[in-house]
Every structure is written in structure tokens, then in C-alpha cells.
Amino acid sequence: MSLDDPIVAAVMADLVPAVQPAPVTAGLPSRFACFVTGTDTEIGKTLTSSALLHALVARGVRACGMKPVAAGAEMRDGELHNEDADSLIAAGNVTMLRNLTTPYMLKEAAAPHIAAALEGVSIESVPILAAYLEIAAASDAVVVEGVGGFRVPLSIGFDSADLAQQLDLPVILVVGMRLGCISQALLTLEAIEARGLTVIGWVANTLEVEMRFLDENIDALIERIPAPLLGKLPRLAQPSAQAAAAYLDFTGLPNWPAQHPNT
Numbered sequence: 001m002s003l004d005d006p007i008v009a010a011v012m013a014d015l016v017p018a019v020q021p022a023p024v025t026a027g028l029p030s031r032f033a034c035f036v037t038g039t040d041t042e043i044g045k046t047l048t049s050s051a052l053l054h055a056l057v058a059r060g061v062r063a064c065g066m067k068p069v070a071a072g073a074e075m076r077d078g079e080l081h082n083e084d085a086d087s088l089i090a091a092g093n094v095t096m097l098r099n100l101t102t103p104y105m106l107k108e109a110a111a112p113h114i115a116a117a118l119e120g121v122s123i124e125s126v127p128i129l130a131a132y133l134e135i136a137a138a139s140d141a142v143v144v145e146g147v148g149g150f151r152v153p154l155s156i157g158f159d160s161a162d163l164a165q166q167l168d169l170p171v172i173l174v175v176g177m178r179l180g181c182i183s184q185a186l187l188t189l190e191a192i193e194a195r196g197l198t199v200i201g202w203v204a205n206t207l208e209v210e211m212r213f214l215d216e217n218i219d220a221l222i223e224r225i226p227a228p229l230l231g232k233l234p235r236l237a238q239p240s241a242q243a244a245a246a247y248l249d250f251t252g253l254p255n256w257p258a259q260h261p262n263t
């Protein structure tokens with residue numbers, strides 16, 4: 001009888017559980033951390049991520065944002081700057097090296113795999129996971145903003161959904177409210193759940209000043225997304241982390257920190 005024998009193999013499978021690599025976040029103390037994704041690009045992920053950081057800082061928490069892959073950067077004061085990365089830095093209160101909060105800062109405002117290829121770069125997960133661990137070790141809370149929608153290619157065989165899965169973070173879904181967003185949101189939800197991840201809350205972000213049947217569209221999503229609506233963001237005259245946070249209630253999120261006594 002050899003180890004290839006199906007019966008021996010079945011017994012061995014019972015005796016020796018398949019070894020699954022531990023997620024990169026395993027072993028860290030429980031703290032608030034999330035991955036913010038959305039139904040598309042330019043639909044309010046950075047605004048929502050910044051609002052999360054603002055609310056965390058207001059509770060006296062050491063909070064750090066991460067935009068692992070940023071596409072669209074310009075040189076200022078000898079450093080590459082990206083709007084999203086800068087917004088998250090401004091909303092958080094933990095100073096980390098910029099190449100940790102954004103390991104891949106790409107110049108071209110395009111799909112990241114294209115922007116990376118233009119620079120002869122290949123976007124890999126290991127530098128991002130290593131940077132995440134450093135940030136998590138220095139902070140009480142981490143907010144990771146994805147790039148574009150949920151399944152944006154980063155390199156061959158690696159996309160932003162794989163990254164979320166490897167980080168093993170609960171997901172906040174931002175829905176850019178416009179005609180078509182119901183299907184986009186539900187497809188995104190399916191893709192998130194297919195990776196064993198959980199949507200812990202979603203945000204309805206108003207993209208148009210007057211969307212027809214806005215409330216009816218939101219109701220259709222409330223009925224279908226098995227996670228709480230964290231709030232409806234109206235079209236803000238001056239969008240900022242603080243202004244957006246006033247419309248969102250994060251307090252029911254898992255591991256959301258209690259108000260620090262000194263704040």
C-alpha cells in the first residue's frame with residue numbers, strides 16, 4: 001500500500017489537516033482595521049476613508065491610512081505626491097514613511113498595471129503586506145483604501161481583490177449613487193464574499209446633486225446588502241473628512257474603539 005492509495009490518502013487527510021498559511025494579520029491584537037472598496041473609481045472611497053480616519057482621531061485613537069497602490073502622482077518638494085495618499089495622511093495622526101503608506105506610488109493616472117508597466121515596475125503583494133504590518137504595529141487603527149473598483153488588475157495574476165484577501169480585512173463598500181449602481185454594488189458584494197471576506201458596512205455616496213429615485217435606489221440596496229448602511233453622504237459643497245464624517249455613523253462597526261477618556 002502506498003501513500004498514493006486513495007484510502008491511505010483519505011485517512012492521511014483526516015489525520016493531517018491541510019496546512020493553510022496564516023493570514024498576514026493573524027496574531028495581531030484585535031483593533032479596528034478595514035479595507036475600503038467601491039463600486040468604481042471616483043465614487044468616494046478616499047472621502048469615506050478620510051472620514052473614517054477623522055472619526056478615529058476624534059476618539060483619541062492612533063489612526064493611520066494606507067493607499068498601497070496610487071496611480072496619478074506628481075513631483076512636489078522633491079517627493080511624489082498623490083491626492084488620495086495626501087488626504088489619508090492629513091486625516092490620520094500617525095506619521096509613517098510615505099513609502100510604507102504607499103509602497104506603489106505611480107505617476108500615470110491610469111489602471112495601475114498600465115501605470116506600473118510604464119515605469120518598468122511590477123506590483124507585488126509582499127512589499128504591501130510587509131508595509132501593512134509595520135503600520136499596524138505603530139497604530140491602533142488602520143484604514144486601507146483600495147484602488148478603483150474591487151477587481152482592478154495590479155500585475156499578472158494579482159489584483160486588488162487578491163490584496164484585500166491577503167490582508168484579510170473586513171470591507172467597507174462605498175456605493176457611488178447613480179443609475180446602474182445597484183448591479184455594480186451587488187456584483188462587488190458577490191466578489192467580496194467569494195473571497196471569504198465580509199462587508200461590515202456600506203456608504204451611499206451621492207454623486208449627482210439630484211439623482212432621480214435616490215431613496216428608492218438606496219432602499220433597494222438596504223434590502224440586498226447584508227451589512228448596515230453607515231450613512232448617506234449628500235453632495236457636499238466643500239468635501240472634507242470632517243464634513244463627510246458628520247453624515248456617517250461608524251460606532252456599530254466591529255472593533256470600533258470606545259471614546260478615549262482624554263478626548
Ligand SMILES: Nc1ncnc2c1ncn2[C@@H]1O[C@H](COP(=O)(O)OP(=O)(O)OP(=O)(O)O)[C@@H](O)[C@H]1O
Pocket residue numbers: 038040041042043044045046047048084146147148149205206207233234235236237238239
Ligand atoms: N459626496 C460628495 N460631495 C462632494 N464631492 C464629492 C463627494 N464624494 C466624492 N466627492 C469628490 O469626488 C472626487 C472623487 O472622490 P474620491 O476621491 O473620494 O473617489 P475615489 O473613489 O477615492 O476615487 P479613486 O478610485 O481615484 O481612488 C473627489 O474630488 C471628491 O472630493
Ligand SMILES: C[C@H](N)[C@H](N)CCCCCC(=O)O
Pocket residue numbers: 041042070071072108109110111112147148149151152153
Ligand atoms: C487613476 C484613477 N483615479 C484610479 N486611481 C485608478 C482606477 C483604475 C481603474 C481600472 C479599471 O477597473 O478599469
Ligand SMILES: [Mg+2]
Pocket residue numbers: 045046047084145
Ligand atoms: Mg481614492
